[in-house]
Amino acid sequence: MGFPISAGLLDSMVLATVNAEDTYGYEITQNIRRAVDVSESTLYPVLRRLQKSDLLETYDREFMGRNRRYYHVTSKGELALEQYRKEWCDHKVKVDSILMNEVENNEKN
Amino acid sequence: MKRIEFITELSRKLYKLPKEELESVLSYYDEIFLDAGIENEEETAEKLGNIDDIIRQILVENNIEPDGKPEYYVDSSKQNQQKSNTYQPKNESSDFNNKPKSGMSAAAKILIAVLTFPIWLPVLIVIVSLAFALLVTVIAVAFAFAVAGVSCIVVGIITLFTAPPIGLTTLGIGFVFLGIIGLIASPILKAVFNSVRNVLNSIFSFLHNIIDRRRAV
Known part of the structure; x- marks a missing residue:
């Protein structure tokens, strides 16, 4: 990927992934890897940070005789995700208008 | 990893x-x-x-x-x-060239090994002879059991015709002896044999290393 991914973007993608369905570390990375090249070690601090700021919470579930730690978005996390989504839409429209030479009639008026 | x-x-x-x-x-x-x-x-x-x-x-x-x-x-x-x-590709030689210190310490080790040989040679001999004695003992015990077992069986078969109860008992004792060898003695024998071989191997490879290093230096 030619574009560096900011911490905020990573946070929001993790939140969105977990929000779609409660899931575990490996699965989260696999999902985000569809868009950006990240490793599990990049995502560990992100997950930990989101946990500490109460945007994510965890619970353990048994899987094949061992524990799997599942992540779940808290209500605070849902609000944050909503905010992130709004900001991203704004951001995307603005970047597109420049990058794609799109003329935004609405903005000109 | x-x-x-x-x-x-x-x-x-x-x-x-x-x-x-x-x-x-x-x-x-x-x-x-x-x-x-x-x-x-x-x-x-x-x-x-x-x-x-x-x-x-x-x-x-x-x-x-x-x-x-x-x-x-x-x-x-x-x-x-x-x-x-x-x-x-040329790990060892370059190591010796680049790190004279480690070469020195290797030489010092050999020197110490040579100087202290009045101490470690007897110890080495004791270890080797102990290992040998252990091996011989185990073999002897196993052999004794085998002889006892076989002779009991033979005697048992013979007396089976003259005095059946005594014959059967003796025969049974013979099988017990052989069974003991099969169940207990042979694994022990194997274990002792292996460990003796390992000890001797490690001693010889240690000596071999020292000699090799001396050549390299």
């Missing part, structure tokens, strides 16, 4: 973390390895990136200075890389 090595390395270098934090890191990475599949451990470790970077990042996130001297890690990892990249 395998999963176990990776986890061990993490726990070894992250001992300064609070217990809860350490547990979280270890279980996270352990889970990643298991979810990625046991057959892909090496590949998974490679994808995770440099373990020292991971460790440093976690320490920094927890407001712990990475061991005071981050340069040390960088330097040592660089040196290791250089070594493995360039020096591998």
